[in-house]
Amino acid sequence: MFGRITCFSNLHTAILCEFFSQVTKSRRKVEKTMLIRVIALSALLLSATFAIAQEKTVNKVPMTPTSATSGPQMYKHYCAACHGSTGKGDGPAAEALKVPPADLTVLAKKNGGKFPSERVISVLRFGATEPAHGAKEMPVWGPLFASSNLEGQAPGVVDLRISNLTKYIESIQAK
Secondary structure (H helix, E strand, O other): OOOHHHHHHHHHHHHHHHHHHHHHHHHHHHHHHHHHHHHHHHHHHHHHHHHHOOOOOOOOOOOOOOOOOOOOHHHHHHHHHHHHHOOOOOOHHHOOOOOOOOOOOOOHHHOOOOHHHHHHHHHHHOOOOOOOOOOOOOOOOOHHHOOOOOOOOOOHHHHHHHHHHHHHHHHOOOO
């Protein structure tokens, strides 16, 4: 009689051991799956956080008119943020643009050695069609170089601005 109880106990223990073994294996699989999911989610969140941290923005400030007689001063105030102080397209706001700004020092080189003054004048007066500049009217410039005069601006000042800025851009061409 005791042998049967012992046998029953051993059988019962074996079944319980097998059951717990299966449960443990299943639990390990679930834990492994959960761990993989947690790692994947963590990696996704980390990459999203990194992308957000890398996102650059350009703060727009109100336009302040400069002297129409100074091409370098106008360039510094209206162009250098994107095109850089030397005109190479490496200004502090360049990183935030979807399309990098043009290297203004190679305009002549890209035009067979002749500075494309008419093209530069057209871009200044009417805006650019390049995607980096956004809308046709470059928001950086506003109406400052538009063909219509700003309120209170003497006739011919727009032409003077465009002429002097064009001459300055021509002066920074790579030799």
